[in-house]
Amino acid sequence: DLGSGRSLTVDGDAIIVNATNSLYRSNDGAASWSRADSGIADIQYNPAFGPAIVNGDWFVGVAGKLYRSTDRGSSWSATSATLPANERIASLTAVGGTLLAIVNEFSTPKAVYRSTDAGATLTLANNGISLSASSFDTRLNRFYTLPSGVYVQTTNSALYRTSDAGASWAAFTTSGLPTASFVITSMTEDANGTLYLSYAGPDGADVYYKGANA
Numbered sequence: 001d002l003g004s005g006r007s008l009t010v011d012g013d014a015i016i017v018n019a020t021n022s023l024y025r026s027n028d029g030a031a032s033w034s035r036a037d038s039g040i041a042d043i044q045y046n047p048a049f050g051p052a053i054v055n056g057d058w059f060v061g062v063a064g065k066l067y068r069s070t071d072r073g074s075s076w077s078a079t080s081a082t083l084p085a086n087e088r089i090a091s092l093t094a095v096g097g098t099l100l101a102i103v104n105e106f107s108t109p110k111a112v113y114r115s116t117d118a119g120a121t122l123t124l125a126n127n128g129i130s131l132s133a134s135s136f137d138t139r140l141n142r143f144y145t146l147p148s149g150v151y152v153q154t155t156n157s158a159l160y161r162t163s164d165a166g167a168s169w170a171a172f173t174t175s176g177l178p179t180a181s182f183v184i185t186s187m188t189e190d191a192n193g194t195l196y197l198s199y200a201g202p203d204g205a206d207v208y209y210k211g212a213n214a
Contacts, residue, residue, distance in 0.1 A: 036073030061089025
């Protein structure tokens with residue numbers, strides 16, 4: 001029993017499930033699974049969405065630490081990256097050789113961080129994102145990595161995209177989306193560049209699409 005899976009990642013013949021308080025890996029098409037979180041302290045606090053894969057290495061965030069595996073999850077070690085006190089990594093994604101992280105526990109405001117040195121350092125990467133001064137009224141909690149760029153949602157219907165691996169962000173038009181409080185739950189893009197997203201809000205759930213991704 002893998003418990004409640006939070007995300008799934010595929011790397012060649014390896015399938016990695018980010019489960020409750022654990023990571024599991026399968027190398028036989030999900031016929032069997034084994035734990036893949038040796039070396040990760042505080043695993044009970046749940047790994048962030050991921051792992052993210054940069055140049056063949058796997059990365060996960062647990063509590064306030066960034067962990068790296070160079071052997072596809074057989075062992076992990078904490079990187080030298082540091083975050084402000086009491087912060088945690090909530091989501092990770094990779095764009096080429098760049099690692100992006102969302103930090104969103106007690107920070108005011110919540111933030112995107114960026115690493116271009118295999119996780120050795122994390123630097124603030126909020127350029128272009130408008131965030132609330134309150135730590136509680138933002139939806140910044142995960143990345144949506146698509147062919148047209150990486151997207152994040154902040155408050156209500158505010159959506160931002162980066163096309164340069166987090167060096168800068170630009171507001172993405174949300175015309176037609178609800179203006180009341182809602183949370184994007186999934187986002188994808190088809191071969192024609194049409195974006196689709198689902199959301200959950202006080203009035204239920206729905207799916208929206210946009211015919212152009214520019």
